[in-house]
Amino acid sequence: KQEVTQIPAALSVPEGENLVLNCSFTDSAIYNLQWFRQDPGKGLTSLLLIQSSQREQTSGRLNASLDKSSGRSTLYIAASQPGDSATYLCAVSPNAGNMLTFGGGTRLMVKP
Amino acid sequence: GAVVSQHPSRVICKSGTSVKIECRSLDFQATTMFWYRQFPKQSLMLMATSNEGSKATYEQGVEKDKFLINHASLTLSTLTVTSAHPEDSSFYICSARDGLLGNTIYFGEGSWLTVV
Numbered sequence: 001k002q003e004v005t006q007i008p009a010a011l012s013v014p015e016g017e018n019l020v021l022n023c024s025f026t027d028s029a030i031y032n033l034q035w036f037r038q039d040p041g042k043g044l045t046s047l048l049l050i051q052s053s054q055r056e057q058t059s060g061r062l063n064a065s066l067d068k069s070s071g072r073s074t075l076y077i078a079a080s081q082p083g084d085s086a087t088y089l090c091a092v093s094p095n096a097g098n099m100l101t102f103g104g105g106t107r108l109m110v111k112p
Numbered sequence: 113g114a115v116v117s118q119h120p121s122r123v124i125c126k127s128g129t130s131v132k133i134e135c136r137s138l139d140f141q142a143t144t145m146f147w148y149r150q151f152p153k154q155s156l157m158l159m160a161t162s163n164e165g166s167k168a169t170y171e172q173g174v175e176k177d178k179f180l181i182n183h184a185s186l187t188l189s190t191l192t193v194t195s196a197h198p199e200d201s202s203f204y205i206c207s208a209r210d211g212l213l214g215n216t217i218y219f220g221e222g223s224w225l226t227v228v
Contacts, residue, residue, distance in 0.1 A: 042221065104155045
């Protein structure tokens with residue numbers, strides 16, 4: 001059974017710092033990996049989607065990498081802002097059916 | 113862009129009653145919808161996979177007789193929590209797969225259920 005782990009569980013940084021969120025998964029046979037953002041009490045916003053054949057994806061200040069063989073992904077956030085404060089979730093899908101297994105999330109707080 | 117709408121966004125019900133949550137794909141046909149549950153400070157857990165016109169597939173540990181899922185059309189799936197108890201209080205999120213757009217999935221905004 002696929003297990004997804006995110007480290008750290010919580011992170012507090014001053015504004016402007018670059019930071020890295022980690023995600024690991026036990027079964028490397030994935031179809032894709034996604035990073036989501038969740039604001040308190042809200043639904044999910046998809047940030048980046050990496051197909052299993054890809055190594056990284058970039059969107060603005062966000063960069064996600066994927067090392068499928070080692071079961072790891074990182075989300076890099078450059079020049080963090082208070083508005084980045086949220087919970088970040090990574091999730092993997094075993095096939096095109098899009099059934100996702102989520103990690104526990106990293107709660108990020110960016111202080112002004 | 114494509115939108116998935118969940119209704120209601122918040123609901124409070126009495127213990128022992130049933131409550132229905134709707135998940136609609138507004139401008140695409142969703143052959144598959146997924147229902148997730150999230151307890152406070154925990155991650156999302158898949159409850160069931162719903163395919164239009166067929167019975168839902170439930171994850172281990174999820175009671176199918178308690179969490180009734182109906183996917184009667186390509187744009188609507190419903191989750192009914194029957195005989196709700198306080199421990200069912202949670203955040204329920206659906207997602208829908210647009211098979212025509214490379215299997216892109218979209219998430220609803222979620223529904224807060226509080227059972228008192």
